[in-house]
Amino acid sequence: MTATTTSRPDPDGLVHRAVPYRDPEHQAAALTAPVAGALEAGRRALVVVDPRCAAVLRRSLGHDAGVEFRTPDRMHSAPPFTVAGRWSRAVRGALADGASGVCTVGQPVELPGADAAYWTRLDLALSHALRELPVELLCCFPDVEPDRAHAGALHDEFLVDGAPVPSGCRRDDHDLLAENPQCPPDELGPAIVTLPVTLDDLGSMRRVVERQAELSGLGPSRISDLVLAVNELISNGVEHGSGHPVLRMWRTEAGLVSEMSDAATCRLAFPGLAAPPVAGNRGRGMWLASELSDVLQVWTAEDDPGQVTGTVVRVTMSPP
Template sequence: MSISTTPVTAPDGELVHRAVPYRDPEHQAEVLAGPVAGALEHGRRALLVVEPRCRSELERSLGPDADVRFCPPERVHSAPPFTVAGRWSRAVRGAIADGATGVCTVGQPLDLPGTDAAYWTRLDLALGHAMRELPVEMLCCFADGDDAREAVGALHDEFLLDGAPVASTHRRGDHELLREHPQPPPSDLGAPLVTVPVELSELAGMRRLVQRHAEQSGLTRGRVADLVLAVNELVSNGIEHGSGSPVLRMWRTPAGLVAEMTDPAPCHLAFPGLTAPPLCGPRGRGMWLASELTDVLQVWTAEDDPGRVHDTVVRVTMSAP
């Protein structure tokens, strides 16, 4: 198969989101070599999360000097999908700040612990949302087969076929797909360290409480400050835009210190915390800031997970040091 080495991309600042079918890892590497090489030739970075055989073939075809960053799949996908999408967004923004004209990202569903169809669907949608205003060519590989293109086409604007973009005729709405692939409900973490309803007059005391538990958990001074600010943003949101008296709970777990804000008021953000709000906007910064400051942010809403979640539940995790 002849593959063009010139990527077909959108203007700077716009996401190109394509599904890439393949027969086997060797064919996958053959199909990807052109777009990845073309991206590098045009001053773009390449961030790839692929299975080992495909990686080996790409390393051989692209050469040892190719500026390609291969990320271990088991490490990348060790977090919830929205957290993974946020990390990818930060990596892309970092590459652009470092002088790259754009980024070519490559990923694929793999059989990894903690992943299922809902994980991969939510990740694909979250990645598209988190990077929608960035100069990114996002290539999502999938094993071609019976009905595979219809299912994958529901998530993607285009396919990359024989080196050329082909519009998907099966694209569906993101909100509809999220409802069909809900995330697991909040896990039971046992008895919390604290359970505190917080009102506006109690925010200062709440911040001191979070600081004390963060310090006792072994967090560094900077991470203590980040966690206090993140929790303050989340609880303040509940006070200002929710019921006025959200509940804060905290746990110390093997993953780190967990802080959770629950509020009976609904949340209507399909992709909370994934993109920064407009600078001129009056609201929406708190969730994004909390996501940027902590290791993991998870949000459950009755709208997102009907029948399993009745309140808005927001959890952040911060690990030591």
């Protein structure tokens, strides 16, 4: 194989490209040059691909190349927006550790409950979560129709033989989200807590959350994180929503679920995915709740018409 060098990511933002492949060997060959180039330039590499491709890529790069491989089933064991948050934290962790940038690689794989809507929403969420970070995000897809057309709708460019090629069919993110809605909130049965909250109730609400977290077996730091996350969500409903949000809580196999529902519709694009500007005062609560909890899910009447009325936000925290 002749090594080719791709253009380096803009140091101030994301480069997001689709990588067509024919089989795992061809996929690994297409990824070797950009991943190796990133490592040579002092960047990190995070690769989440099918195990067959990962095995070939390890041999091509060398097992001591310094690439971080993660398995798709573990990385994607959550709703798309939560997974995008995991990618963002991994990238920010590498940057904080001294990396000048990160080359990340992913691909849709067969997972329980992961349909086409899941992967579309994840791709769009990754674009938003990583947009201001020095990242080269490479998304692999089988080079056949209709996968080629679908990838072109999500990406400005393809990476073909090491060179960027315009896709020519990139579509609007919000149109794609509307066509690929997430599933409506699961019915969780009778809640252990149903608590309408106003501004005067925030203190007692926090005590309720703390007590339920203790009864659910969460450790002290997890309890503090959950109380802060729920407080941020409920405060958003009080200050920026209807003023009268409702808190509901359930104990499930996944952990303690806390839900904020409000009659007002959240109009933040991709809520909770990207850290807001330091000088801003909107969106910080949702982002902080996402950072503190294991899973954050948001349903809005605007982003998912017909699924909910107003806004529903759930966070899940697992013991300990």
